[in-house]
Amino acid sequence: MVKLKGKPKFCFSTLQREVTLVKYSATSVKGYASAWDSVTHYGHTLCLDSELNCGLEISSTNVKELVEMVEFQPYATCPLEMMSKIVQFKEVGKKIVCVGRNYREHAAELNNPVPSKPMLFLKPTSAYISEGETIKIPKGCSDLNHEVELGIVIGTTARDVPQADAMNYVGGYALGLDMTARDWQAEAKSKGHPWSVAKGFDTSCPISKFIEKEKIPNPNNLDIWLKVNGEMRQSGNTKDMIFPIEHLISFASQCFTLEPGDLLLTGTPSGVSKLNSGDVIQAGLADIIQIQFSVK
Numbered sequence: 536m537v538k539l540k541g542k543p544k545f546c547f548s549t550l551q552r553e554v555t556l557v558k559y560s561a562t563s564v565k566g567y568a569s570a571w572d573s574v575t576h577y578g579h580t581l582c583l584d585s586e587l588n589c590g591l592e593i594s595s596t597n598v599k600e601l602v603e604m605v606e607f608q609p610y611a612t613c614p615l616e617m618m619s620k621i622v623q624f625k626e627v628g629k630k631i632v633c634v635g636r637n638y639r640e641h642a643a644e645l646n647n648p649v650p651s652k653p654m655l656f657l658k659p660t661s662a663y664i665s666e667g668e669t670i671k672i673p674k675g676c677s678d679l680n681h682e683v684e685l686g687i688v689i690g691t692t693a694r695d696v697p698q699a700d701a702m703n704y705v706g707g708y709a710l711g712l713d714m715t716a717r718d719w720q721a722e723a724k725s726k727g728h729p730w731s732v733a734k735g736f737d738t739s740c741p742i743s744k745f746i747e748k749e750k751i752p753n754p755n756n757l758d759i760w761l762k763v764n765g766e767m768r769q770s771g772n773t774k775d776m777i778f779p780i781e782h783l784i785s786f787a788s789q790c791f792t793l794e795p796g797d798l799l800l801t802g803t804p805s806g807v808s809k810l811n812s813g814d815v816i817q818a819g820l821a822d823i824i825q826i827q828f829s830v831k
């Protein structure tokens with residue numbers, strides 16, 4: 536066992552596993568280790584300290600020495616402590632920033648114009664529920680709709696970030712439902728009132744568990760779907776978003792400081808429809824994750 540002093544401070548993975556940015560030599564293997572290679576092929580855990588030197592612990596018997604650091608991408612890092620927090624984004628995050636009318640066909644199905652810049656609104660975090668909990672039709676609502684959406688979990692504080700850097704602030708992803716009291720929303724729209732109640736009531740944000748960033752190399756091209764009682768209602772792809780992820784993060788960060796654990800819901804594809812008590816919703820994101828919620 537090779538053990539060098541130093542406490543790991545940074546990780547390059549959203550799995551709370553320390554990573555491999557080093558070239559190392561060993562009795563039986565020699566070469567570069569990348570984050571997953573080290574874990575899957577060599578079984579090593581390689582860490583960096585805050586000074587980016589030495590803080591290395593290698594849990595393998597055959598590694599002899601640290602040869603050199605290969606690469607360091609400061610934007611990709613996140614303090615280890617913070618990374619373990621954003622996995623709990625539902626508890627840690629301070630806000631849910633939502634995007635409306637981000638798919639042409641959905642804007643059209645509700646007779647809305649296509650926006651020229653992202654249209655943002657907020658949900659409170661008290662709206663979150665996890666699998667096993669039930670979506671409750673709010674009292675007095677007669678037209679509860681489902682809207683399936685890709686969620687971006689913010690990993691690093693983002694304020695006024697350019698589009699070119701935006702992906703560096705992503706900590707991970709989630710699959711969410713932007714439950715909408717459509718009748719209340721229509722009434723609010725007709726009076727020029729905000730959508731807060733129509734979009735932010737309790738249980739209006741059913742959400743999946745955290746999805747590691749590494750699992751989604753290109754969030755701008757992902758199949759996303761939703762079924763009600765086994766029948767497909769929404770079937771889209773994130774490549775049809777009017778404003779892609781980079782644009783949304785950059786734009787939202789000019790309006791609000793995005794903080795670790797905050798969620799950005801990116802809008803819904805077409806096919807929204809009315810739900811009834813007893814309905815069961817299933818939704819999925821490519822072959823990455825599926826969720827299920829029932830409605831009462």
Ligand SMILES: O=C(O)/C=C/C(=O)CC(=O)C(=O)O
Nearest residue numbers: 634635636637645647802803
């Ligand atoms: O403007 C409307 O009538 C409704 C808009 C939405 O509910 C939009 C979304 O939340 C969305 O597009 O995801």
